[in-house]
Amino acid sequence: xxxxxxxxxxxxxxxxxxxxxxxxxxxxxxxxxxxxxxxxxxxxxxxxxxxxxxxxxxxxxxxxxxxxxxxxxxxxxxxxxxxxxxxxxxxxxxxxxxxxxxxxxxxxxxxxxxxxxxxxxxxxxxxxxxxxxxxxxxxxxxxxxxxxxxxxxxxxxxxxxxxxxxxxxxxxxxxxxxxxxxxxxxxxxxxxxxxxxxxxxxxxxxxxxxxxxxxxxxxxxxxxxxxxxxxxxx
Amino acid sequence: xxxxxxxxxxxxxxxxxxxxxxxxxxxxxxxxxxxxxxxxxxxxxxxxxxxxxxxxxxxxxxxxxxxxxxxxxxxxxxxxxxxxxxxxxxxxxxxxxxxxxxxxxxxxxxxxxxxxxxxxxxxxxxxxxxxxxxxxxxxxxxxxxxxxxxxxxxxxxxxxxxxxxxxxxxxxxxxxxxxxxxxxxxxxxxxxxxxxxxxxxxxxxxxxxxxxxxxxxxxxxxxxxxxxxxxxxxxxxxxxxxxxxxxxxxxxxxxxxxxxxxxxxxxxxxxxxxxxxxxxxxxxxxxxxxxxxxxxxxxxxxxxxxxxxxxxxxxxxxxxxxxxxxxxxxxxxxxxxxxxxxxxxxxxxxxxxxxxxxxxxxxxxxxxxxxxxxxxxxxxxxxxxxxxxxxxxxxxxxxxxxxxxxxxxxxxxxxxxxxxxxxxxxxxxxxxxxxxxxxxxxxxxxxxxxxxxxxxxxxxxxxxxxxxxxxxxxxxxxxxxxxxxxxxxxxxxxxxxxxxxxxxxxxxxxxxxxxxxxxxxxxxxxxxxxxxxxxxxxxxxxxxxxxxxxxxxxxxxxx
Numbered sequence: 053x054x055x056x057x058x059x060x061x062x063x064x065x066x067x068x069x070x071x072x073x074x075x076x077x078x079x080x081x082x083x084x085x086x087x088x089x090x091x092x093x094x095x096x097x098x099x100x101x102x103x104x105x106x107x108x109x110x111x112x113x114x115x116x117x118x119x120x121x122x123x124x125x126x127x128x129x130x131x132x133x134x135x136x137x138x139x140x141x142x143x144x145x146x147x148x149x150x151x152x153x154x155x156x157x158x159x160x161x162x163x164x165x166x167x168x169x170x171x172x173x174x175x176x177x178x179x180x181x182x183x184x185x186x187x188x189x190x191x192x193x194x195x196x197x198x199x200x201x202x203x204x205x206x207x208x209x210x211x212x213x214x215x216x217x218x219x220x221x222x223x224x225x226x227x228x229x230x231x232x233x234x235x236x237x238x239x240x241x242x243x244x245x246x247x248x249x250x251x252x253x254x255x256x257x258x259x260x261x262x263x264x265x266x267x268x269x270x271x272x273x274x275x276x277x278x279x280x281x282x283x284x285x286x
Numbered sequence: 287x288x289x290x291x292x293x294x295x296x297x298x299x300x301x302x303x304x305x306x307x308x309x310x311x312x313x314x315x316x317x318x319x320x321x322x323x324x325x326x327x328x329x330x331x332x333x334x335x336x337x338x339x340x341x342x343x344x345x346x347x348x349x350x351x352x353x354x355x356x357x358x359x360x361x362x363x364x365x366x367x368x369x370x371x372x373x374x375x376x377x378x379x380x381x382x383x384x385x386x387x388x389x390x391x392x393x394x395x396x397x398x399x400x401x402x403x404x405x406x407x408x409x410x411x412x413x414x415x416x417x418x419x420x421x422x423x424x425x426x427x428x429x430x431x432x433x434x435x436x437x438x439x440x441x442x443x444x445x446x447x448x449x450x451x452x453x454x455x456x457x458x459x460x461x462x463x464x465x466x467x468x469x470x471x472x473x474x475x476x477x478x479x480x481x482x483x484x485x486x487x488x489x490x491x492x493x494x495x496x497x498x499x500x501x502x503x504x505x506x507x508x509x510x511x512x513x514x515x516x517x518x519x520x521x522x523x524x525x526x527x528x529x530x531x532x533x534x535x536x537x538x539x540x541x542x543x544x545x546x547x548x549x550x551x552x553x554x555x556x557x558x559x560x561x562x563x564x565x566x567x568x569x570x571x572x573x574x575x576x577x578x579x580x581x582x583x584x585x586x587x588x589x590x591x592x593x594x595x596x597x598x599x600x601x602x603x604x605x606x607x608x609x610x611x612x613x614x615x616x617x618x619x620x621x622x623x624x625x626x627x628x629x630x631x632x633x634x635x636x637x638x639x640x641x642x643x644x645x646x647x648x649x650x651x652x653x654x655x656x657x658x659x660x661x662x663x664x665x666x667x668x669x670x671x672x673x674x675x676x677x678x679x680x681x682x683x684x685x686x687x688x689x690x691x692x693x694x695x696x697x698x699x700x701x702x703x704x705x706x707x708x709x710x711x712x713x714x715x716x717x718x719x720x721x722x723x724x725x726x727x728x729x730x731x732x733x734x735x736x737x738x739x740x741x742x743x744x745x746x747x748x749x750x751x752x753x754x755x756x757x758x759x760x761x762x763x764x765x766x767x768x769x770x771x772x773x774x775x776x777x778x779x780x781x782x783x784x785x786x787x788x789x790x791x792x793x794x795x796x797x798x799x800x801x802x803x804x805x806x807x808x809x810x811x812x813x814x815x816x817x818x819x820x821x822x823x824x825x826x827x828x829x830x831x832x833x834x835x836x837x838x839x840x841x842x843x844x845x
Contacts, residue, residue, distance in 0.1 A: 077832055084827040115829070238823065242831070245811045250821055266826035267817055273831045275315035 071114075071145040079118040085237060086123040088265045089212065092234060093129075100207045101265070102233040104217040104226075104257075106249035110241040111270040113137065116216035117146040119237075123212050124178035130210035132169070134181045136217045136226055141183020143216055147172045154184025158202060159193055165205070179210065189218075194228030203232045221253050230260035237265050242272040304806075308815045313805035314798060321797030328793020329786050336782030337428060338435045340413050343486040344778040345493040345771035349477045349500065351385050352764050382470050385477065385765070388507055394499045395462045396455075401495055404458035408444035410436050411485035466496060476768055486774045493771050504765040510754035517751055521744040528741045531734040538730055542723040551724065554717045561710040568703045570629035575696035577625040581618030582689040585611075607666040616663050620656040627653055 092099045103116040116133060124131040135143040135155060144151035149170040153163035158181070172178040193199060207213050215233060217226050230236075236257050240250060257264055314321065399407065413429040413436070421429075436442050445454040467480040479500065481493035506512050544550045627649040634642045811817060814825045 074832075077835065078829060081829050082827055088826060111829070237826070240811050240817065243810055243812050246809055247811055247816070247820060248809065250811060250817075250823070254821065254823060264823065266824040269811070269814055269817060269825055269828045271831040271833070272814075272828045275312050278315070278318070 071142075072148050074114060075118055075121065075146045078114055079122050082115060082118050082122060082268065085115070085119045085265075085268060086126065089119065089123060089214075089235070089237075090127050093127075093211065096234070098208055098211060098213065099235075100213040100215070100233040102215045102217050102229055102236040102262070103239060104220050104236060104253070105239040105241070106221060106245050106253045107219055107241070108222075110219075110239045110245060112218075112239045113142040113216050114146055115239050115268055115270060116214055117143050120180075120212075120214040121147070121172070121175055121178055123214070124172075124175050127212070128177060129212060130177055130179070131212045131214065132179045132181065132206060132210035133214045133216065134206055135183040136215055136229060137183045138187055138189055139218070141186060143180060144170075144182040147175075147178070147180050149173070149180050149182065151182045152185045154182035156184035156187050158184070159190075159196075159199055161198070165202075169209075181206065189223055189225045191225050192228075193225055195225075199228070203229075207232055219249075219253070220256055221249055227256070227260070230257065230262050233262060235263050235265045238267045239270055240267050241270050244271070305815050305819045308813055308819075309802055309805050312813060312815075313801040317797065317801035317804065321794055321801060324797035324800075325790050325794035328789035328791070328796070330789070331793075332785035332787065332789025333782075335789070336780065336785040338432060339780040339782070339785075340410055340432050340436060340484045341777040342482050342484055342779040343489045343774040343776075344480055344482045345486075345489045345774055347479045347493060347497045347767065347771045348471075348769040349479060349497065350766050350768040351382060351475045351477060352766060382475055382477070385504070386468060386470060388504065389468050389477070389500050391503055392459065394496065394503050395459050395466075397499045397502075398462060398492065398495050399455050399458045401499075402492065404449040404454035405445050406488070407458040407461055407492065408441075408454070410441040410444075411483070411488065412436070412442070413484075415485070462492070462496070477765075482778065490771050490773050497767065497771075501765045501767075508764075510751050510758045514748070514751040514755050517744060517747055521741070521748055524737065524741045524744050528734075528737040531730065531737045535727075535730045535734045538723075538727060542719075542727065544720060544723065547720060547723060547727055551717070551720050554713055554720060558710065558713050558717060561706055561713060565703065565706045565710060567633065568699055568706060570632055572696065572699040572703055574622070574625045574629060575692060575699050577621055579689065579692045579696050581621055582685060582692055584614060585618060586685055586689060607668055610664050610667045613660065613663040613665055616656065616660045620653065620660055623649065623653045623656055 089099060089101050092101070103112055103119065105112045113135065116135075120131050120133040123129075133143060133147075135141050137143075138156040138159075141151055141154060141156075144154070149172060153168045155168070157163035158165060158168050163184070168184065169179050169181050172180055194203070215229055217223075217229055220227050220230070238250070238253060238257075254264060413432040414426070417426055417429055440446070444457070445451070448454070449458075465482045467478075467482075469478045469480075470476070471478060479493065479497055481489055481496060483489035483492060539545065539547065627646075630638075630642070630646055630649055634646070638646050811821075814828055817823050817825050
């Protein structure tokens with residue numbers, strides 16, 4: 053993958069091409085996720101998947117970006133990643149595109165769709181609709197007619213649509229996305245995510261009759277790691 | 287999408303929120319540092335506890351149990367048992383087992399306590415006592431530390447309230463018991479007696495005394511001479527008791543004045559019964575005599591009235607009429623018959639049987655006949671009719687003679703009744719005296735009988751033990767000192783590694799327990815197993831923590 057010039061990194065990022073390196077490191081580890089999503093395409097023109105987590109700071113954006121990137125590269129089909137995080141959008145940093153205008157701007161009618169959707173450099177089949185200008189979420193904004201029409205267009209634009217959603221248990225407005233997706237993936241951060249919140253999130257998704265493809269246990273540290281050297285493992 | 291594989295695990299797929307792998311293996315791995323730290327802390331405490339224990343020295347004595355003629359007796363019993371088909375209880379090892387049981391007798395240790403006193407036994411020796419010029423500084427330091435701890439715990443003065451208290455003696459007994467080990471050398475008749483103490487000299491001294499007391503106890507138990515001697519003492523006492531109770535019984539007999547109280551009681555009772563029966567008959571006869579006398583007296587009054595021309599009856603008598611003498615006679619006879627019938631009823635009851643019933647019927651028939659005669663005889667007759675009656679001189683004289691005779695009979699009966707009554711009263715008084723005597727007499731007789739039985743039993747046992755004593759003289763059982771104790775020079779304990787090891791293991795176990803507890807109470811998702819078994823969600827992939835890798839130092843992708 054060709055590295056983007058340093059100047060292209062958004063100002064709010066931590067700096068340099070660190071995020072892209074992270075994406076490159078994580079992408080090979082999510083094979084099980086994108087293969088599950090790819091399996092959904094059989095008999096369906098469009099596949100829409102929601103990636104969410106029970107709590108913030110779980111790594112949803114990175115894993116959704118890695119999944120979308122891997123999906124585009126391996127399936128050679130159009131993939132659109134929609135970042136529904138509008139308070140702290142980050143996907144643009146990982147994929148090396150401009151962060152705004154984006155989804156928040158589209159919902160408010162401040163931008164056109166073609167301006168907001170960016171093709172990811174080096175991955176022509178992957179498009180990103182970034183979070184856009186950071187702003188607090190507005191209650192019920194996904195339930196408006198504009199939003200529903202927008203989502204209908206977005207979900208038919210590519211073969212695969214990956215939604216990077218905030219924690220649904222905390223962000224009620226984002227629950228509206230559940231009526232536009234075919235499946236969901238839950239990202240759990242090891243030693244951070246609460247069991248009770250995870251159970252509540254799973255119940256919420258199931259009540260919306262959306263199948264849960266599975267979970268991704270992120271930032272896992274094995275307690276048996278001290279044995280790896282002794283046992284000859286890497 | 288319904289036909290798509292759902293990430294929820296199937297309902298029938300077994301879930302186990304208490305996954306042993308997570309709860310134990312992962313917990314131990316997760317808290318390994320704390321577990322090791324607690325283990326080291328426990329080991330340190332064990333090390334200190336071990337160092338604080340004073341040294342212990344052990345002495346060993348060996349005793350040999352010599353078989354006796356009694357063993358032969360038991361063997362005979364065993365042969366008998368084998369022939370009769372009963373279980374054979376005797377085995378060659380049973381003698382040594384019995385001996386081991388005997389040596390557990392608390393009397394042995396009580397006597398040792400009596401010999402030395404509780405203070406000597408309970409006081410822990412000063413560890414510095416054996417230190418000399420050649421003792422190294424660390425050892426001296428350790429001994430000083432131990433002495434300080436001993437003083438702190440008050441073990442250098444274990445009985446501050448005095449050693450003559452039951453508690454002190456009991457504590458000394460328990461200490462002896464705890465420090466003493468008695469065992470049998472396998473397949474031999476040798477007994478090992480081991481005693482441990484904090485001082486070598488004291489270990490030897492007490493150990494030797496224990497062995498001595500064990501031998502004495504054995505002699506008491508198995509040598510018939512000792513038992514015979516005791517039994518003879520008891521027999522002497524029993525004989526004295528026998529003589530005393532016998533004398534007391536005889537004295538009391540004399541005091542009461544009855545030579546043979548039980549027989550006297552029986553005889554007196556019989557006499558009283560006979561007298562009571564005689565008295566009843568006499569009283570009946572007296573009543574009959576009284577009745578006859580009264581009847582004759584009435585007859586005489588009537589006759590006298592006729593002769594003198596005076597009315598014998600009351601003013602109700604009609605004019606020119608007098609009571610009918612025939613009727614008066616008939617009345618007298620009826621009274622006599624009724625009295626006799628009443629006497630018969632008193633003597634034989636309301637329903638007699640046999641001959642008495644026939645007699646009763648005859649009495650009743652005569653009474654009924656006389657009542658009929660009386661009913662048919664007029665109550666009054668005229669003077670003219672009286673005149674016709676011949677109640678004159680001779681007949682009157684006969685009646686008077688009869689009256690005198692009857693009065694004599696009546697007076698005789700009265701005298702008899704009074705005499706019998708007096709004799710009966712005397713006999714009853716005598717019986718009461720006897721009964722009062724009987725209570726005390728029975729008590730003394732019972733004591734005498736018990737003393738006699740005890741004496742006889744002891745005499746039988748004396749014969750038996752005398753026989754055993756003869757056998758013991760031919761070859762008695764004894765416990766000989768096979769190898770005496772020697773003053774220990776090397777300490778036997780304590781095993782200081784033991785508390786260290788226990789502390790180490792205990793600390794680690796405590797740490798492991800706390801780890802499992804923390805793992806159970808963990809509210810966060812930590813393992814793949816937690817997600818699958820606890821939450822029932824499938825894990826698609828596990829992304830390791832890459833924060834240590836270059837480019838991840840800041841933060842691993844969070845959103």
